[in-house]
Amino acid sequence: MTAEEIYKSLKTRFGDAVREAKLDARQPWILVAWNSMKEVALFLRDDPAMQFDYLMCLSGVDYNDGRLGVVYHLSSMVHRHKIVLKAQCTKDNSHVQSVSAVWGTANWHEREAYDLLGIVFDEHPDLRRILLPYDWEGYPLRKDFKVPEFYNGMKVPY
Amino acid sequence: MIEAKTLPTSYVTQPGEIRTSSGKTLHTDEMIINMGPQHPSTHGVLRLEIVVDGEIIVDVIPHIGYLHRCFEKHAEHMTNYQQVLPYADRMDYVAAMNMEHGYALAVERMMKIEVPERVEYIRVIMAELQRIASHLIAVGTFGIDAGAFTPFLYAFHDREHILDLYEMTCGARLLYNYIWIGGVSHDLPPQFIDKAKEFCTYFKPRIKQFNDLLTFNEIFVKRCANVGVLPKDVAINYACSGPMLRASGVNWDLRRDDPYSVYNRFEWEPQVGKGEMGTVGDTWDRHIVRMREMEQSVRIIEQALAGIPVGNVQAAIPKRIRPEAGEIYARTETPRGELGYYVISDGSTTPFRVKARSPAFVNLSVLPEISRGAMIADLVLIAGSVDIVLGEVDR
Numbered sequence: 001m002t003a004e005e006i007y008k009s010l011k012t013r014f015g016d017a018v019r020e021a022k023l024d025a026r027q028p029w030i031l032v033a034w035n036s037m038k039e040v041a042l043f044l045r046d047d048p049a050m051q052f053d054y055l056m057c058l059s060g061v062d063y064n065d066g067r068l069g070v071v072y073h074l075s076s077m078v079h080r081h082k083i084v085l086k087a088q089c090t091k092d093n094s095h096v097q098s099v100s101a102v103w104g105t106a107n108w109h110e111r112e113a114y115d116l117l118g119i120v121f122d123e124h125p126d127l128r129r130i131l132l133p134y135d136w137e138g139y140p141l142r143k144d145f146k147v148p149e150f151y152n153g154m155k156v157p158y
Numbered sequence: 159m160i161e162a163k164t165l166p167t168s169y170v171t172q173p174g175e176i177r178t179s180s181g182k183t184l185h186t187d188e189m190i191i192n193m194g195p196q197h198p199s200t201h202g203v204l205r206l207e208i209v210v211d212g213e214i215i216v217d218v219i220p221h222i223g224y225l226h227r228c229f230e231k232h233a234e235h236m237t238n239y240q241q242v243l244p245y246a247d248r249m250d251y252v253a254a255m256n257m258e259h260g261y262a263l264a265v266e267r268m269m270k271i272e273v274p275e276r277v278e279y280i281r282v283i284m285a286e287l288q289r290i291a292s293h294l295i296a297v298g299t300f301g302i303d304a305g306a307f308t309p310f311l312y313a314f315h316d317r318e319h320i321l322d323l324y325e326m327t328c329g330a331r332l333l334y335n336y337i338w339i340g341g342v343s344h345d346l347p348p349q350f351i352d353k354a355k356e357f358c359t360y361f362k363p364r365i366k367q368f369n370d371l372l373t374f375n376e377i378f379v380k381r382c383a384n385v386g387v388l389p390k391d392v393a394i395n396y397a398c399s400g401p402m403l404r405a406s407g408v409n410w411d412l413r414r415d416d417p418y419s420v421y422n423r424f425e426w427e428p429q430v431g432k433g434e435m436g437t438v439g440d441t442w443d444r445h446i447v448r449m450r451e452m453e454q455s456v457r458i459i460e461q462a463l464a465g466i467p468v469g470n471v472q473a474a475i476p477k478r479i480r481p482e483a484g485e486i487y488a489r490t491e492t493p494r495g496e497l498g499y500y501v502i503s504d505g506s507t508t509p510f511r512v513k514a515r516s517p518a519f520v521n522l523s524v525l526p527e528i529s530r531g532a533m534i535a536d537l538v539l540i541a542g543s544v545d546i547v548l549g550e551v552d553r
Contacts, residue, residue: 054394056397057487061511109520116230129223140228
């Protein structure tokens with residue numbers, strides 16, 4: 001399926017939950033509402049015409065304008081097509097629905113996005129920090145992150 | 159067909175209880191055991207929190223991040239795109255060429271740079287040599303995990319030849335900074351082609367020797383077969399890649415299925431696990447897939463060496479790499495699987511965001527799924543067969 005067909009199919013099924021799309025990009029993407037992510041993901045995985053069974057990558061992004069984003073790179077082993085999904089939230093209310101129940105691989109990727117960007121994935125089974133120490137404060141990949149002077153009372157040489 | 163390992167059920171009455179041979183009933187409890195972060199069989203600094211019932215694993219909780227060096231943060235704070243390359247090296251320090259290759263490819267696609275044909279051939283040769291070197295470490299250390307020490311020394315001996323080839327080319331043996339955006343740092347030295355051909359001729363019989371020594375060794379087969387079985391659907395759901403995915407019977411290799419560089423010009427076949435000694439997707443399958451991939455890599459190298467054209471080794475690129483605003487996800491097949499770089503550019507000379515989708519990170523996340531119900535001793539083997547490099551898991 002082409003990106004356009006995927007977009008049309010999602011649009012007819014989910015209506016306003018599918019916000020916008022950029023289909024002429026090098027890797028076409030579709031923006032989905034943060035609170036409909038899971039049902040869209042389930043549909044994309046299970047619909048016989050879609051069968052996006054392989055979540056290549058899940059990345060968190062800070063767009064530096066008050067928005068945080070999650071980017072899902074999907075591909076299908078069966079149909080050999082690809083699509084990029086995006087979800088966005090604001091820094092003050094950084095919630096996105098988890099898709100770890102749909103693709104197991106999302107579990108650790110989402111923990112990483114939570115760890116480094118502070119995106120909270122609702123319904124995630126085990127949302128803990130993954131790369132940083134458990135007592136770390138702040139989210140380093142946010143553009144407004146300041147490197148702390150002290151860590152656990154120790155001066156951080158810089 | 160070797161029988162699956164089963165529990166001595168006669169002693170077990172119900173969960174939480176066990177009957178001794180003299181007829182007494184004892185209460186049992188689950189116990190938490192800590193393995194790592196400093197442990198010879200975790201291949202680096204990985205901590206596994208293991209919940210065990212007797213010797214049976216109930217759950218495994220991996221704790222990672224001990225080697226986190228903020229690759230993504232660093233990438234955003236460099237002064238240009240090229241400076242990220244040496245950091246990419248340090249992610250997977252036993253397959254640094256493949257790491258550079260992936261990043262260079264991502265930026266080149268963003269910039270729409272066409273690299274000279276000679277560069278593509280050099281890159282393929284380097285990447286495949288690196289695959290052999292990396293797989294040699296993987297199978298060597300896997301032998302150690304299974305209790306066989308000698309094959310490890312054989313593997314390292316052979317790997318030394320590849321490192322010599324690298325040293326001859328770019329002066330470095332581990333972290334090369336050789337593949338640059340738009341080309342490679344130097345041309346191959348004049349004697350390289352002959353030496354590399356010599357290596358291929360030398361190495362082919364060594365694979366057979368290694369197989370005789372370890373792979374088809376009766377003790378090794380019994381130790382590995384039917385352990386840590388990763389079913390096909392779980393492998394896909396967890397987005398496993400590389401030998402891990404192929405061992406589970408999925409015929410998927412990015413070099414063929416999402417071709418990059420000049421891989422589509424060579425004749426070779428992706429290797430798939432067939433469950434020859436037990437179940438499809440067990441640790442033995444993962445081992446044999448790596449062994450057979452080395453043969454295929456030699457095939458590719460031989461063809462590339464024979465067909466390498468003369469020419470430039472640097473494309474004409476602008477002095478300042480400044481891709482137009484946009485984003486790209488470029489993926490390549492490294493020895494451990496799919497390495498993806500998601501690069502966002504805002505039109506400036508530094509990347510706005512670089513996310514590295516490292517294969518070992520994703521492959522490791524399936525470890526709890528395939529370890530439940532195994533014995534503690536098998537966990538060492540299962541973790542070894544995943545072939546993690548913690549530098550890349552933690553980035």
